[in-house]
Amino acid sequence: MQQLVAELLKGNRRAAARMISHVENDDPLKRMLLTELYPHTGKAYVIGVTGAPGSGKSSLVDCLLQQMRRDGLKIGVIAVDPTSPFSGGAILGDRIRMQDHALDHDIFIRSMGTRGSLGGLSRSTREAIQVLDAFGKDIILIETVGVGQSEVDIVKAADTTVVVLTPAGGDSVQTIKAGIMEIADLFVVNKADLPGAERTTTEINIMLDMKKGDHWRPPVVQTVSVQNKGLDQLWELLQEHRNYMNESGKLETVRLERVKRELTDQVEYLLKNSVWEQVKEEVKLEKLVEEIANRKNDPYSAASELLEKISFFDQKTGKDD
Amino acid sequence: MDKSGKKIRVLVAKPGLDGHDRGARVVARALRDAGFEVIYTGLHQTPEQVAETALQEDVDVVGLSILSGAHMTLVPRIKKLLQDNGMNEVMMIVGGIIPEDDAEKLVSEGYAEQIFTPGDPLDKITGYISNNFK
Numbered sequence: 099m100q101q102l103v104a105e106l107l108k109g110n111r112r113a114a115a116r117m118i119s120h121v122e123n124d125d126p127l128k129r130m131l132l133t134e135l136y137p138h139t140g141k142a143y144v145i146g147v148t149g150a151p152g153s154g155k156s157s158l159v160d161c162l163l164q165q166m167r168r169d170g171l172k173i174g175v176i177a178v179d180p181t182s183p184f185s186g187g188a189i190l191g192d193r194i195r196m197q198d199h200a201l202d203h204d205i206f207i208r209s210m211g212t213r214g215s216l217g218g219l220s221r222s223t224r225e226a227i228q229v230l231d232a233f234g235k236d237i238i239l240i241e242t243v244g245v246g247q248s249e250v251d252i253v254k255a256a257d258t259t260v261v262v263l264t265p266a267g268g269d270s271v272q273t274i275k276a277g278i279m280e281i282a283d284l285f286v287v288n289k290a291d292l293p294g295a296e297r298t299t300t301e302i303n304i305m306l307d308m309k310k311g312d313h314w315r316p317p318v319v320q321t322v323s324v325q326n327k328g329l330d331q332l333w334e335l336l337q338e339h340r341n342y343m344n345e346s347g348k349l350e351t352v353r354l355e356r357v358k359r360e361l362t363d364q365v366e367y368l369l370k371n372s373v374w375e376q377v378k379e380e381v382k383l384e385k386l387v388e389e390i391a392n393r394k395n396d397p398y399s400a401a402s403e404l405l406e407k408i409s410f411f412d413q414k415t416g417k418d419d
Numbered sequence: 420m421d422k423s424g425k426k427i428r429v430l431v432a433k434p435g436l437d438g439h440d441r442g443a444r445v446v447a448r449a450l451r452d453a454g455f456e457v458i459y460t461g462l463h464q465t466p467e468q469v470a471e472t473a474l475q476e477d478v479d480v481v482g483l484s485i486l487s488g489a490h491m492t493l494v495p496r497i498k499k500l501l502q503d504n505g506m507n508e509v510m511m512i513v514g515g516i517i518p519e520d521d522a523e524k525l526v527s528e529g530y531a532e533q534i535f536t537p538g539d540p541l542d543k544i545t546g547y548i549s550n551n552f553k
């Protein structure tokens with residue numbers, strides 16, 4: 099296992115791929131591996147790309163890859179698609195638009211399904227970012243469908259967030275979820291070849307001008323990703339935002355917040371796992387549930403009783419296993 | 420899912436020059452509905468693209484859809500590239516219009532685990548993969 103980390107740091111692409119699988123599968127070895135990787139992280143700049151299904155996120159990522167490669171940057175892509183709640187399976191199809199870059203060894207693309215839990219997804223995305231960061235990527239692009247809280251959480255891992263909109267018959271801006279609007283550092287109106295692009299752009303601008311205060315006013319840029327139009331400008335604005343984040347000190351602030359969140363998440367995660375593992379071993383949960391349902395017990399006393407028998411940090415899940 | 424609860428990842432790829440991917444999409448959906456994570460890459464993939472995608476996505480299964488008749492060159496080529504990548508253990512299955520003799524040869528020479536033809540029901544494919552990861 100030590101070897102996996104060493105290989106990854108040497109630039110072995112298979113090692114990086116295996117490592118992301120360990121992260122995704124919540125493999126027991128994961129913590130040890132991530133511990134070893136951590137000193138090598140913190141260098142990559144993370145850009146989130148989110149927006150409605152079919153708005154052109156993957157096509158934009160494809161175009162951005164081209165722009166970034168022109169500047170000699172190494173890029174990792176994490177493309178997240180929804181897992182079917184019925185079968186647990188998924189079709190991860192974002193790569194279709196990016197396959198021209200498949201043989202460029204300075205680009206590493208990984209598709210991920212949202213799988214089960216929401217917290218779990220943002221954790222495995224964050225950990226996959228760490229893997230690609232330690233792997234030596236300068237930029238990490240994350241594509242997610244912007245539909246709910248889970249996506250907003252994923253985006254919290256990004257230093258710059260791009261929200262992709264389309265003209266879509268003019269009903270666009272009103273229907274954008276409030277949470278999504280707030281996370282944008284930059285708006286893209288993609289499919290600007292379709293009617294209504296001007297109107298959508300104006301609407302976003304009006305909305306942005308009504309809400310003042312922040313130092314960074316998110317720019318709105320029109321693109322036609324299938325014709326590679328507007329991409330020079332988008333890439334320029336992305337770099338501008340990065341400069342702003344650096345110079346204003348905001349990057350440091352958000353990264354500190356992120357580390358704090360990582361730490362608290364990790365504490366809660368360990369506690370929860372350790373507690374439930376012991377509960378599983380110690381008592382018959384079903385029996386308690388039955389007692390409570392029959393009013394022979396109550397959830398409040400039962401919970402305290404359960405916890406009395408438990409040691410709160412089980413060294414089994416610690417670093418030395 | 421396999422026995423450890425890990426999701427089985429399947430790359431569905433269309434190498435070669437044949438023109439449509441309806442069949443591959445149908446198979447991809449069936450695999451999703453059977454609980455697999457399907458990485459789908461679209462048309463006209465070169466063997467190099469297929470192998471590199473399999474590597475980056477760390478798939479357990481590579482499923483090739485080949486209707487062009489070029490299976491006797493494409494399948495061994497992709498198998499070789501996968502091995503060069505250290506992916507010896509990845510399961511290779513092939514679907515397409517493949518004569519019986521060719522199918523036998525691809526399997527007996529170790530280039531593919533199983534060959535499916537257009538008449539095969541979809542659950543034969545999904546069942547084959549599931550059984551292998553039990």
Ligand SMILES: Nc1nc2c(ncn2[C@@H]2O[C@H](COP(=O)(O)OP(=O)(O)OP(=O)(O)O)[C@@H](O)[C@H]2O)c(=O)[nH]1
Nearest residue numbers: 150151152153154155156157288289290322323324
């Ligand atoms: N007319 C027009 N079509 C576009 C443009 N960009 C993308 N499309 C088309 O929109 C469709 C979706 O593009 P993708 O890049 O896959 O969009 P996406 O947001 O990644 O989609 P999901 O990942 O499925 O949510 C494709 O058919 C593209 O060809 C554009 O600028 N103009």
Ligand SMILES: [Mg+2]
Nearest residue numbers: 155156191192
């Ligand atoms: Mg996409």
